[in-house]
Amino acid sequence: MSKKLIRFDWAVKKLLRNKANFVILEGFLSELLFDDIRIEKILESESNQETEDDKFNRVDILTQNSKNELIIIEIQNTFEIDFFHRMAFGASKALTENLSLGQAYSEIKKVISINIVYFDLGQGQDYVYKGSTNFYGLHQKDTLTLSDKQKTAFSKEKVSDIFPEFYIIKVNKFNDTAKDNLDEWVYFIKNSEVKDEFTAKGLREAGEILDYMRLAQDDQFSYNRYLDYLHYKASEMLSLQAEAEDRVRQDEKTGIAENAIIKRADDQFIADITGLTLEQIKEIRGQLAKK
Numbered sequence: 001m002s003k004k005l006i007r008f009d010w011a012v013k014k015l016l017r018n019k020a021n022f023v024i025l026e027g028f029l030s031e032l033l034f035d036d037i038r039i040e041k042i043l044e045s046e047s048n049q050e051t052e053d054d055k056f057n058r059v060d061i062l063t064q065n066s067k068n069e070l071i072i073i074e075i076q077n078t079f080e081i082d083f084f085h086r087m088a089f090g091a092s093k094a095l096t097e098n099l100s101l102g103q104a105y106s107e108i109k110k111v112i113s114i115n116i117v118y119f120d121l122g123q124g125q126d127y128v129y130k131g132s133t134n135f136y137g138l139h140q141k142d143t144l145t146l147s148d149k150q151k152t153a154f155s156k157e158k159v160s161d162i163f164p165e166f167y168i169i170k171v172n173k174f175n176d177t178a179k180d181n182l183d184e185w186v187y188f189i190k191n192s193e194v195k196d197e198f199t200a201k202g203l204r205e206a207g208e209i210l211d212y213m214r215l216a217q218d219d220q221f222s223y224n225r226y227l228d229y230l231h232y233k234a235s236e237m238l239s240l241q242a243e244a245e246d247r248v249r250q251d252e253k254t255g256i257a258e259n260a261i262i263k264r265a266d267d268q269f270i271a272d273i274t275g276l277t278l279e280q281i282k283e284i285r286g287q288l289a290k291k
Helices: 008-014 019-033 083-097 148-154 181-191 203-209 217-262 267-274 278-290
Strands: 039-043 058-065 070-076 111-117 128-131 165-170
Touching: 008 070, 008 217, 019 039, 019 058, 019 111, 019 181, 019 203, 070 083, 083 111, 083 165, 181 203, 217 267, 217 278, 267 278
Parallel strands: 070 111, 111 165
Antiparallel strands: 039 058, 058 070, 128 165
């Protein structure tokens, strides 16, 4: 029987940093990247905050895998219009923080930035996107490749293997129909549930380790506080949206009233077509007279 589990974003912040639980992250990364991923260690930096009052609704984790690659996982619950910029900043920061003074540029680690968002980032119909860097000829329309010497020296096959790679998972765009192993992971991330028939790597372990009833009492309290915070943020966003819509409607009414006043309509007629009070219309008349 399937059961409800704790949210993946809180688990990343609190439980999955434990080496004993790496199997869960490894499973997720293996299914997303179509590779057998092994995590060597968790790297701490300024962006890896443990305290709940610091970037509470944005969870970051930076890992290094057995291929000496850096993998960032960022989770954002509430809308951020500049999140693309944050992705670029996070990848650049991870890249520069992990190049020691005096090291050659060829020692730069490959950065893979995985971004899980619970809002519709940008415009697009899919729910999983991948971005990489390639160079195309403006005249010959060819793709710039590595030379044989570079392939040997860097152990890379393509130019894009050197530059940061980005993944975006738009959780709310997923329709809850799991057609493959990656879909099973997206379903779990969205619904905090592992179905009995799921076979994706790491999900069986997630179903055991991320069971709410297995949490220590202090962790249960912390998790419940996190859920309360998410409810608060959702209500806050809804209120801000409602206020913005009210301002737009008010501006539209004011615009109609101004046009009607210019055309010499009387106050009662303007009140009837806009819903504004006579007092509000007199105020608008006064403001127009001062212009």
